Amino acid sequence: MIEFEKVAYSYGGGDLFSEIDLTLPRGSFHFLTGPSGAGKTTLLKLCYGALRPTGGLVRLFGQNLDEIDRDGIASMRRQIGVVHQDCQFLDHLDVAENVALPLSVSGQDTSDALENLSELLTWVGLTERASALPPELSGGERQRAALARAVILSPDVILADEPTGNVDWEMSQRLLRLLVELNRMGKTVMIATHDLALIRAAKSQVQARVLRISNRSVQLAGADL
Numbered sequence: 001m002i003e004f005e006k007v008a009y010s011y012g013g014g015d016l017f018s019e020i021d022l023t024l025p026r027g028s029f030h031f032l033t034g035p036s037g038a039g040k041t042t043l044l045k046l047c048y049g050a051l052r053p054t055g056g057l058v059r060l061f062g063q064n065l066d067e068i069d070r071d072g073i074a075s076m077r078r079q080i081g082v083v084h085q086d087c088q089f090l091d092h093l094d095v096a097e098n099v100a101l102p103l104s105v106s107g108q109d110t111s112d113a114l115e116n117l118s119e120l121l122t123w124v125g126l127t128e129r130a131s132a133l134p135p136e137l138s139g140g141e142r143q144r145a146a147l148a149r150a151v152i153l154s155p156d157v158i159l160a161d162e163p164t165g166n167v168d169w170e171m172s173q174r175l176l177r178l179l180v181e182l183n184r185m186g187k188t189v190m191i192a193t194h195d196l197a198l199i200r201a202a203k204s205q206v207q208a209r210v211l212r213i214s215n216r217s218v219q220l221a222g223a224d225l
C-alpha cells in the first residue's frame with residue numbers, strides 16, 4: 001500500500017532521514033517510535049503525500065508520489081485516514097459536524113453516509129457528545145472524535161500520530177482497541193507513538209511490527225521493547 005525506496009527528507013538543513021526503505025503491506029499493523037524530534041510526524045506526512053521526499057521515492061497504492069498531480073493526491077488522500085497529533089478541529093463546528101467534514105468536503109454527505117456518521121459516533125462512544133464543541137471535550141473525547149473523522153470515508157489506511165498523547169492509560173487502551181478493530185476489518189494501520197507501554201500492551205491483541213527511527217534511518221525493533 002505504501003512503499004519507500006531509499007527515501008530522504010530535509011526541511012532545508014541537513015537530512016532528517018536518508019535511505020529509508022519501508023513497506024506497509026495491505027492489512028498490516030505498524031508502530032512507529034523514536035525520540036521526540038526524530039521525525040515520526042514527518043515520516044507519516046510522507047506516507048500520506050503531505051510532504052514529498054527530497055530523495056528516493058514514495059509509492060502510494062503502487063503510484064510514484066512524484067508523478068501524481070494535486071488532484072491525484074487529493075483523491076488518494078481519501079483512501080488514507082489521518083489522526084493528527086493536535087486533532088485539528090474547527091472549533092465553531094460541533095463534534096458531529098467536525099466528524100462529518102470529510103463527507104461534505106468530498107460531496108458525499110448523502111443520507112446513507114449521515115446514517116453511517118451516527119453509527120460511527122456510537123462506535124467511538126460519542127453519541128451523547130455529538131452536539132458539543134471541540135473546546136468542551138476531554139482529551140480522550142477529542143482523540144476519539146479525531147479517529148471517527150479519520151475513518152468516515154472508510155479509508156484503506158489509517159495513520160495515527162500520537163493518538164494516545166493526552167489521555168490516561170484506560171483511555172489509551174480503549175483507543176488502541178478501536179485501532180485494532182479497524183485492523184481486523186482489513187485496514188492497514190500505523191501508529192506513531194513514543195509510548196512503549198502501549199506498544200507492549202498491543203502485542204497480545206495484534207501482530208504488529210515496530211519501526212524505530214534513529215540515526216536518520218528506520219529500523220525494525222526487536223522483541224526486547
Ligand SMILES: Nc1ncnc2c1ncn2[C@@H]1O[C@H](COP(=O)(O)OP(=O)(O)OP(=O)(O)O)[C@@H](O)[C@H]1O
Pocket residue numbers: 011016034035036037038039040041042043194
Ligand atoms: N515545517 C518544518 N520546518 C522545519 N523543521 C521542521 C518542520 N517540521 C518539523 N521540523 C523539524 O524536523 C524534526 C522532526 O520533527 P517531527 O515533528 O517529524 O518529529 P517527531 O518525531 O514527530 O517529534 P515529536 O515526538 O516531538 O512529535 C524536528 O527537529 C522538527 O523541529
